[in-house]
Amino acid sequence: MPSKDNANPQQGPIPVFETVPDETVPPAQTVGSAPAVIPEVLPDETEETPESLTVSDIGGNSGIYDGPPPIDDSAFDSNNKSRFIFIAVGIGIFLLVFFGILSFLLSLRGKNQPVVLEYWGLWESEKIYQGVIADYHRLNPSVTIKYIKKDPKSYREKLVTQGKEGRGPDIFRFHNTWLPSIAEIAAPIPKNIMTNDEFEKTFYKVAQEDLKIDTSYHGLPLEIDGLILVYNNNLFKKAGILSSPKTWEDLVKASNTLRVQDTSNNILTSGIALGTSNNIEHFSDIMGWMFIQNGADIRQLNAPEAVQVLIDYRRFAEPPLNFWSEKMPNNISAFVQEKVAMIIVPSWQIIEIKQSNPDIDIKTASLPVLPGGQPISIASYWVEGVSRTSKNQEEAWKFLKYLTTKEIMEKLYKTEAETRLFGEPYSRVDLQQKLIQNEYIGPVLEQAPFMKSLPVISRTYDNGLNDQIISYLNDAVEATIQGVSYEEAMGKASQGVKQVLEQFNIK
Secondary structure, three states: OOOHHHOOOOOOOOOOOOOOOOOOOOOOOEEOOEEOOOOOOOHHHOOOOOOOEEHHHHHOOOOEEOOOOOOOHHHHHHHHHHHHHHHHHHHHHHHHHHHHHHHHHHHHHHHHOOEEEEEEEOOOOHHHHHHHHHHHHHHOOOEEEEEEEOOOOOHHHHHHHHHHOOOOOOEEEEEOOOHHHHOOOEOOOOOOOOOHHHHHHHEOHHHHHHOEEOOEEOOEEOOOOEEEEEEEHHHHHHOOOOOOOOEHHHHHHHHHHHOEEOOOOOEEEEEEOOOOOOOOOOHHHHHHHHHHHHOOOOOOOOOHHHHHHHHHHHHHHOOOOOOOOOOOOOHHHHHHOOOEEEEEEEOHHHHHHHHHOOOOOEEEEOOOEOOOOOOOOEEOOEEEEEEOOOOOHHHHHHHHHHHOOHHHHHHHHHHHHOOOOOOOOOOEHHHHHHHOOOOOOHHHHHHHHHOEOOOOOOOOOOOOHHHHHHHHHHHHHHHHHOOOOHHHHHHHHHHHHHHHHHHOOOO
8 A cells, every 4th residue: 555655736635524413315336347345434544544445546547556656667768778878888888898999908908928939041140130130139139130141042942841831930031023923922012111111212113013012012122233334444544445345335335445365366365245045143143134125025035135135245255256155164263264365243252352352443334335325224223021920010011111210231341341342232212322433342332223124033942933044044045156046046035935934923
């Protein structure tokens, strides 16, 4: 039963009913099936709550109600829904904050987790990188770089095999012509490390052409190099030549003046080492440069532009010029012995020559050009990449970007130059002027903006793209020595080169 406190305050005191016997009272009315009950009120108990109230007493309707006032279900549902929404929103906000804090703490923990990066290098000793690696570790105490100088022989095959199996290095060095043959293991540069726009503003055009697959770059070059003309200044002076040749015509004239023969027309001193293959290091690089200069396509070596290159190359060892022959020693050895006045080689070859003959007076120049042409060269440089299977790719790229900064490149060059004639020529365009006056590598940087690449580079030891194409070019040169026509020789070479390009999915 409801208490008085629950009575409607607007109704005032509950009235007291008085019973009067009346024989004329009709039988009790019913509401539904329940009989109507008329309360009996005792005179001395007027303050007591009636046992039952009519519906009219609490709501103004007729009939009998025997329980508490009815509840408004719509109000109940609305209140519960509001309360549920409020609780759900609160839980959602709590979870968002909780997981946000957790992610932040985990990221901080990850940043502080020790990371060891294995770095496979070539050519440079551990001492060269020791200083910059130590500097990087001081800035990033949780990152340790383990540099390993690898043997170049079979290096590419091991790199690919172990990289695919997840056993390879985090960071590795590769040649600029290798990307088609190592694409499956070479990771793209993350855009948060270096954007395409930054890459293109930093490095030479040739690097942009060599290192891009689809829309991403896959390596960071620490150097640039290519063919240059190297000559013996003492022999030039003896022949009365005061400057290096600038054009092909100048080259032929200088070679003719520099040549020394005995009475039997045997070459004692050659003007330039060109025209053969077996005794000329980098002969394929030279032919590749001539292909580029003459507008020939490596995929169509049977085309007239490519055939003409073979003709022009061979004439230096054929009548009437006869500037070089198969009887001469290896061109590098001949230059060391001062038996040839000019050779065409990449800049690093100078270091080996000076080690063999420190007294030789070496000068360098850009390659001869066609009339009205640019000082073009064929590129041959090395690049640093990151393995797709590395568990620490982002840390690896961060370290490589650090190596490509101006300050670190200059520090590396200084360290390299302390142990040899010069360091690796800078790959950054904004450092070109720093070395363009260098007596040995100035011509490399002068030609760098005009360099192009072809997979015909010697001494990469790739046992793949370069070496296979070189073998077909060697066969073509040797065939013409045996009397085969230039067209037939290049026709056979073209068939072989096409197979190699298909093998490495180069269209």
